[in-house]
Amino acid sequence: MPTLALAGGTSPGLGRAIVSTLLSSSNHHQWDVVILSRNSRAPLWLRAIDQDGARTHIRPVDYLSVESLTTALKGIHTVISVTSAMDGMKAQIQINLVKAAVQAACKRFAPSRWGFGPRGWEDVKNAKESIEGIREICMKHKDKIECANFNQGYxxxxxxxxxxxxxxxxxxxxxxxxxxxxxxxxxxxxxxxxxxxxxxxxxxxxxxxxxxxxxxxxxxxxxxxxxxxxxxxTTIGDTARFVVASLELPKWKEEMTMVGxxxxxxxxxxxxxxxxxxxxxxxxxxxxxxxxxxxxxxxxxxxxxxxxxxxxxxxxxxxxxxxxRPVVNQLCPAVKPxxxxxxxxxxxxxx
Known part of the structure; x- marks a missing residue:
């Protein structure tokens, strides 16, 4: 049974949507979810949908420690980040996650880069600063891990x-x-x-x-x-449905843009x-x-x-x-946003 690590997965927005969609998915693969979080306590919404922790497991991590992240990512197939950081550390957290995912022999990684299409992340100042250095480290390790950017617009x-x-x-x-x-x-x-x-x-x-x-x-x-x-x-729920459907794809594109x-x-x-x-x-x-x-x-x-x-x-x-562009829409046509x-x-x- 493959396992998804969702960094920031206790968040009430996209984290909750991806977890709840995955647990209710009828795909032939039944994915387990490891949630990386600074806090080990399960939020109420998670207790509501997985009361006994049968398919979700919270692993407390220090996002600024590659060693801590590497330990938490052992045995993980795919890593997706929905982390947010108001303290200017968002880019560094994604870089640390890439390094840890490579050391833990994970197969796929998607940084927290939700929103604009690829040009927007280069041309909008605030957006560019929040992803600085991520693409470079993904390219450096492209022979070891498959990286993709999920973008849904607003x-x-x-x-x-x-x-x-x-x-x-x-x-x-x-x-x-x-x-x-x-x-x-x-x-x-x-x-x-x-x-x-x-x-x-x-x-x-x-x-x-x-x-x-x-x-x-x-x-x-x-x-x-x-x-x-x-x-x-695109709604948060449809974004999650596209992401969960993408887990079943044999290969990701670098830009996994989706359109509601x-x-x-x-x-x-x-x-x-x-x-x-x-x-x-x-x-x-x-x-x-x-x-x-x-x-x-x-x-x-x-x-x-x-x-x-x-x-x-x-x-x-x-x-x-x-x-x-509706890239994921075309790859996952069963999702109707x-x-x-x-x-x-x-x-x-x-x-």
Whole structure:
């Protein structure tokens, strides 16, 4: 039985989605999951879907120690990283994981490089800094380990934030019950967001990005000629389904890009207005205004800088930046991702 090591796999977003998808998969291979984490305690969602730890095992690691990682990766076939690091250590963590995976004789590795297409990781400053040195070390060891980059564009779930009331605190027993009923997700915003935090930059404070359905507002980037740029969006759940299906492929491509739906910002707005039945208040922003905003932000103002850089990249309307190619879609045609309109209708009705 092959084993997947998921670095950062206790995270409530992509980590949870990949683990829950893998445990419910009907593929002929039944993969076990080793979760690498700084903390050995299983989160509630994991206890809800694998109460006895029959198929998941948490191995505490020091991500800054290659020795610690090598020990944890013994016997692992594939290593996928969904780690995030707000302290500037993200690239170093991925480099350490590659070194450890090679020493532990793992067969495949995918770094934590979720989001932009391959050009975006070179052309967007914040993105480039977070992957510095990773490709070089993967190329250095290409005869020992197969490396691939999974990219999904923007998480569609950001447009689902703020539709539901902020989740209220409940006791652990109640939370565990709700998570069991929902297959690892609580009904409401948890299902809509699939673990994303309310971190988007819309001025209503909803935590959404680009479109705020509840308060019918939007801030959308446009090209300098006033036309709408395109954007690729994929839900966290569909990203996980593509990744799990990819485990069965005999060979990975270097760029494993996937697409939920690619549409224009104008189409995104039209869907929102049709689903809500309301005319949205829209702020249109061009690259000059966004660049001015970025210049005025402090270097350590992390999230506002990221959102602004994302919108600047959107105005470029370039393939392999914010517009992705359906590589994994073609390799794994059994996965049928949800589109933006369908996503909005599903969760707007629920809210």
């Amino acid at each position: 998480f569609m779930n950001y447009i689902g934030l703020g539709m539901y009331p902020a989740p209220s605190e409940v006791d652990e027993e109640t939370s565990l019950y709700r998570l069991k009923v929902g297959g690892g997700y609580m009904a409401g915003e948890d299902q809509a967001s699939e673990g994303l935090l309310r971190q988007g930059d819309l001025k209503d404070g909803s935590g959404a990005f680009l479109i705020g359905l509840k308060n019918t507002i939007a801030e959308l980037p446009t090209k300098d000629d006033g036309s709408w740029p395109r954007i690729t969006m 739906e690619t549409l224009t910002m104008g189409e995104l707005l039209a869907h929102a207005e049709a689903v809500t039945g309301s005319k949205l208040q829209v702020d249109l922003v061009k690259i000059a205004e966004l660049q001015k905003r970025l210049d005025e932000l402090a270097e350590d103002d992390f999230l506002p800088r990221i959102w602004t850089e994302f919108k600047i990249a959107n105005t470029w309307d370039l393939e392999d930046v914010g517009v992705l 949800i589109g933006v309109r369908e996503y909005m209708e599903k969760f707007w009705r629920g809210a």
